[in-house]
Amino acid sequence: MSTTHTASPRPLTELARVIRSKNSGPFTLTLDIIFSSEQEYRAIKESGQITRELIATAYRIEPETITNIVFFDPASAVKIVLPRTVASGSPGDRDVYGAQQHAPLLGLSFTLPQATPDSSRGPRR
């Protein structure tokens, strides 16, 4: 299954088994990406490709708008936290549960570093 010599980006939809959005309370939206493979998750996490800038561009917002990006190793997952533009259910809201705000993530793609056991531990040093 090795794709060792290709450095071409792979679509997130191939790498993740869950890509979703949901409210976390009426004022906060959270986006979850749960990767299929722990190894690929670690490689992408350590490559530093998931940044505020990347998410901000996908959502047409300023990077400072993003409250937090949390890597959650036990689930090979990344959580992105954003303030809602309108509180859940207030006049002008478009998505009371916040369950359909994930689509911009579907267009992301990531370059996996060369997949040898050691190098997948990251280009840190």
Added chain:
Amino acid sequence: MTQCTILSPTAILGYGFPEASFAAGMAMNPDLIAVDAGSTDPGPYYLGSGKSFTDRAGVKRDLRIMLTAGVPRGIPVVIGTAGGCGARPHLNWTREIIEEIAAEERLDFTMALIPSDIPHEVVLQKLGAGRVLPLEHDTPLTAETVGESPYIVGQIGVEPIQRALAAGAGVVLAGRAYDPAVFAALPIAQGLDRGLALHLGKILECAAIAATPGSGSDSVIGILFEDRFELVPLSDERAFTRESTAAHSLYEKSDPYHLPGPGGTLDLTGCSFTETAGGRVEVRGTRYVPSDLPTIKIEGARCVGYRTISIAGIRDPIMIAGLDETLSAVRARATMILERERIDGRVDIRVYGRDGVMGEWEPQRGTPAHEVGVVIDVVAETQDAANSICSLTRSTLLHYGYPGRISTAGNLAFPFSPSDLPAGPVFEFSLYHLMELDEAETKSLFPYELVRVTSRKGGPA
């Protein structure tokens, strides 16, 4: 060695569950049957209006199965966030359903009611003392907003439920409760670890959502031991896996490692998830970190107007191509007339098939659909005003002569007659705050009321 077996029938009371799964759970001799009945997810309307977002027949069906299984066997049945939001009308609504079931099924038991309403004067006094802090937003609370919010509820923790159980209640019906509290109150009272009990409660409150394939309407069992807990699926269709259980910590949370609740925070940084036989998962290492200052989360909603909507489709490509200009022109024309008549309101026109779901966040621009759906959404101070604005906006859009128009008979396809639908009062979350408590208040707030529920109607209350 102490252990506690807890049956969680369904993720939200009223969502239903397969009776075979529930029976498999009962066969494991649970010490507790508990269910979370609420959520803020459906929005502010239900708390503000005092109505349930769950269906009465569904809630009654679920409760009947739980009560007829638990009560005769002496297994406590604990229900949290009664009626979806946990304010007094929601508590009464659920109480009435329970009393109907008791009469129909000839059940007799002692029920504890734990109202979670916070008196307005308490909130005002705390507000005056600077002890009410906004949570995840920065709108300062005012006395006026407090006054406009008919129901203010506080999220109760495990202690009020423990006091009710200790008083001999066979059924506990709580108002707004921290979701895990209904599951964790009993085992913590038995001396089991608070961190593990609450973490187990966090998972059980969603029933089988943390299994794979996940389901909000299937039962599961959690067994809490002194040093770990175990999750047990009750249907052959699904299993708990390391990933499914760990991933659940993300669900609806801002930080999967630190989960705040009444009195303290769950720390998951040292957690381990291990798969065992039979589709089970074992969890260890959750820590409970008490907070320095006791606080409770308070919630409230207030009415901000009345809504009328109109739904229509557009299939004409010429109209779709110039839709933004048309909508601005229609708004301007309608506003001019309404200003003359001094009718004021807010008009949002959502265009589905374009950016109806995401609005300004929508990244896909400039690819016109062959058909779009339009929702005219009007919120005004009175229902009459909302009706007038919606009517005028709809009729103006229907006959507007946009540039290049060749379809001169009408611009909108209405699926319904009447085309305009009054939707009633509109609410917004007006309170979503942390309120600081004094040590004494942690014991005096949320007292229970014991009621004797008998199979005979009209028994002593």
